[in-house]
Each structure stands twice: as C-alpha cells, then as structure tokens.
C-alpha cells in the first residue's frame with residue numbers, strides 16, 4: 047500500500063455547507079485533486095458534478111490532474127453566481 | 130414640450146392615446162419663505178438656455194420612464210401669491226411611471242434649469258435666491274463635494290479629473306449594485322450607466338438598500354439612477370432598463386470604459402465576460418453564496434485571463450444555489466459591492482495593487498480572506514490564442530455554396546417554439562439537448578454539424594464541448610435562430 051499523503055483541504059460555498067466545516071487536515075491515497083474530489087464526494091455526498099469543480103493547490107488554480115504532495119493545501123471551489 | 134410664458138399658466142391638455150395614467154403638478158407661489166411673509170415673486174430666465182435644458186430634460190424623462198407625453202410650462206415675470214409658477218404634466222401607460230416621472234422632472238428642473246427668483250417680503254425686503262437653495266445653507270459645489278477625496282495625495286485634482294472623465298457601466302442593480310452604485314456616484318465617476326430590466330420585489334429589500342418598501346414594483350434602473358443623480362448632481366447618470374442580450378451588449382459596452390458585473394446568474398455573467406473580452410473592457414465581477422463571495426478583476430491588458438479560463442462552459446443554472454434558493458445575508462452583497470466599487474476606482478486611478486491576477490475569497494463568518502492566483506488559460510474558448518472558431522453566422526449558407534454534407538442539429542426542447550430558418554436543402558434534425566446522451570453517438574463526428582438553439586448560448590456551449598471531445602467540425606449558429614430570423618425568411 048502506498049504512503050498516504052498528508053493534505054490540508056479548504057472548502058468554499060456549497061462544499062463548506064455540505065461538508066459542515068471550512069477546513070480540515072486529512073490523509074489520503076489520492077494523488078491528484080480529481081482523485082481527492084472523487085474520494086471526498088463519495089464520503090460527504092457532495093452534489094456538484096466533478097466537471098463543475100475547480101481546485102487550487104497552494105494558493106493557485108491548478109489542473110485537476112496535477113500531482114499532489116504531502117503538505118499541500120487543496121482548495122475546492124464551486125461556481126458561484128449569487129448577487 | 131417645454132415652454133416659458135409671461136402670462137398666467139393655462140394647463141395644457143394631455144391627449145396621449147393608450148395612457149393609463151396622467152399626472153399633473155401645479156406649483157404655486159407660497160405665502161411664506163423661511164418664516165417670512167412673501168407678497169410677490171419675480172422669476173427671471175435666460176430663455177434660450179432654459180428652453181434647451183428644459184427640452185433635454187423632458188426627453189430624458191420620456192426615455193427613462195417610457196412616457197407617452199411630457200409637458201412643462203414655467204412662468205416668468207412678476208407673480209402674486211397663489212399664482213401657478215410651474216406646471217408639469219405627464220402621461221404614461223401605468224400610473225407608477227407617471228407619478229415617478231412627474232416628481233423626477235420637478236427635481237431635475239429645480240436643479241438644472243437656470244431660473245432665478247426674487248422674493249418680495251411683506252417687510253419690504255427682497256432678494257434673489259437660487260430656486261433650490263435654502264438660505265443659510267452652504268451651496269454644494271464640486272470643490273467641496275470632492276474635497277476630502279482630492280486631499281489624498283494618491284488622488285489629487287488630477288485623479289479627480291480621471292474619475293470625471295471615466296465612464297463606468299454597472300450591470301445589475303441588485304444587492305451588489307446597490308452597494309457599488311452610491312460609491313461610484315459619490316466618487317465622481319463622470320458617466321455612470323445603470324443597467325437592470327428588473328423591478329423591485331419585496332424579497333429584495335433586505336439586501337438591496339437603495340430601495341424602500343414603497344418601491345416594490347418599480348423599475349430598478351430608474352430608481353437607482355434617480356438615487357445616484359440626487360446624490361451627485363455633477364455626474365451624468367444613465368438608466369438602461371432593457372434586458373441585456375448577446376445582440377445588445379456590444380452596443381451598450383461601447384459607451385463605457387469599465388464594467389461592473391453585479392448580476393446574479395450564470396448566463397448573464399458569461400455574457401458580460403464574453404462581451405468584455407471581445408471588446409477589450411476591464412470587468413469587475415463579484416459572486417456570492419450565503420455568507421461568502423468571490424471577487425475578480427478581469428483586465429484584458431493583464432495575463433490573468435477571464436471567467437472562461439476557469440470555467441469554459443456555463444454551469445447549469447441551479448447546479449449551486451442562487452440567492453433565492455440558498456439564501457444570502459444582506460450585508461454580504463453590501464461588502465462585495467463596495468469592494469467592486471473600490472477595485473473600479475483603483476483601476477481608474479492606477480492606484481495600489483489591482484486584483485488582476487487572483488480571485489479574492491472572503492467569508493463574513495470568519496472574516497477569513499483567501500487569494501488564489503489565476504492565470505490565462507491558453508485553451509480558453511474566448512480569450513485563448515488557439516481557440517478554434519466554433520461560431521459561424523449564416524453567410525456560409527449564401528445561395529450557390531455547397532453545404533450538402535452539413536447537417537443542422539436543432540437543440541431546442543420539445544416544449545419550446547421552434548421557428549426554422551430557410552437553409553435550402555441542408556438537412557435539419559431536431560435533437561433536444563436534454564436527450565443528447567441518447568442521440569449523440571448516432572452522429573458522424575467527422576462530418577460538419579451546425580448546432581442551433583434560440584439564442585446561440587446552448588449551441589455555443591455544446592459545440593465547444595464537442596470540439597474538446599474531438600469533433601473537428603462542430604459549429605454553433607451565432608446569435609441563434611432568433612437572430613437569423615431577423616435577416617432570413619421563415620421556412621414553410
């Protein structure tokens with residue numbers, strides 16, 4: 047079994063609402079934001095389809111297939127339209 | 130029609146056909162002024178100037194409130210107490226506009242039209258006064274209006290002149306707009322355009338603080354424009370009350386230097402983004418969710434990209450909650466609208482560090498701010514260099530050209546009206562977008578397909594999606610069937 051990555055995850059808008067918190071540290075076998083979202087979506091029943099999700103890694107928007115490393119901060123951002 | 134008369138005013142008869150309401154105002158010489166007894170009044174006007182300004186003002190009112198008729202008569206010369214000094218009459222399809230317009234005309238008349246009055250008091254005194262200035266009150270001048278702002282070294286007289294020369298369009302007079310508009314007006318943005326087709330609803334009032342309970346049912350653009358013009362008489366405020374569309378947006382954008390996106394739905398946000406990119410205009414955008422929001426500045430001169438660099442497709446409306454579905458704390462749009470005004474003013478003044486390469490996330494509950502760096506996406510469908518053109522207009526279907534291998538795919542749903550465009554013998558298939566999963570596999574991706582819908586938004590998104598999935602000849606009809614029908618006959 048590969049080593050788990052230690053990650054910090056931040057949630058915004060609908061993710062924060064559905065997760066019930068804004069930030070958490072976790073250990074994950076996911077090596078990309080896409081895999082991490084799939085894992086978290088299954089665990090927390092996020093309603094947003096994966097193609098609508100954007101991720102930022104360490105403070106910058108990043109492709110969903112960017113490799114993750116231990117210690118990374120991953121932010122999941124849904125589209126938002128309210129005004 | 131605006132006129133001056135030296136004789137007692139005889140109220141004209143308004144005869145506009147189709148009017149649901151006529152409102153008239155009869156302004157008389159009052160018996161006292163600031164506690165002193167008035168016996169007579171002299172009105173004096175520089176006729177040409179007054180007539181020109183008066184006509185302009187009635188024309189503006191007619192456009193802004195959709196009036197069928199507007200008349201104003203002002204008397205000049207010596208008037209006695211009880212004489213009619215000014216008479217205003219308007220006709221509109223509905224009473225609300227008629228009442229609104231009548232009062233607006235009176236306010237503007239007092240502010241803008243140079244008519245002086247000399248009051249003769251019972252004690253023998255007399256004096257000339259400006260029509261709207263109460264004695265003892267310091268007059269408002271541009272100098273004192275902006276003095277605390279000009280005092281800033283980073284603004285100064287030169288900065289104030291930049292703001293005065295600037296033309297800013299605010300799209301959406303909702304929660305965000307209600308916060309941004311007063312600060313832009315007060316800062317002295319010389320031309321302020323306010324675009325909203327909506328009317329005030331009761332559910333708006335907890336966050337749309339330019340409107341009062343009695344405004345429910347009234348048009349937001351006109352109300353916001355009136356507020357801004359009252360706040361700052363030294364700027365030009367324009368209300369645009371029509372719904373913004375892909376066809377009308379470029380015509381509106383061309384009159385402005387910078388645009389604020391204060392709207393509340395994806396379709397309009399993407400329309401503003403695409404138009405701003407196409408016309409090279411900076412766009413300050415905010416979007417909210419419950420207690421938090423996002424702030425962007427898309428500057429075409431910088432490498433930060435645009436909205437579609439992050440979200441190439443328009444997310445389906447309702448995939449995340451709107452204010453109506455998810456709720457929103459009223460102060461949240463207040464904070465973000467003020468931030469939008471701040472970014473716009475910074476941009477116009479070249480002040481500080483604009484947010485052109487990052488999105489700012491702010492959560493009111495924790496007061497935590499997060500900045501996430503953005504970069505232009507080279508594959509962006511609107512601002513990317515190599516974005517393949519997916520939109521075509523009807524020119525390729527001009528007679529004499531061979532389109533026998535093309536297929537038109539009509540994506541409109543069963544419940545929509547589906548007027549068709551005459552395209553000769555080119556096959557036209559109706560395949561509703563909602564069932565794309567069922568029919569898409571039957572199409573040959575190597576053949577040219579022209580996808581169409583009512584306005585070209587869904588077909589544009591769909592064609593771009595197919596291009597990314599390896600369909601080299603997927604096209605969308607620009608502007609949709611609705612635009613094409615304006616130029617083309619309807620098929621049988």
Ligand SMILES: [Zn+2]
Pocket residue numbers: 434435436437438439505506509510511512513
């Ligand atoms: Zn872009």
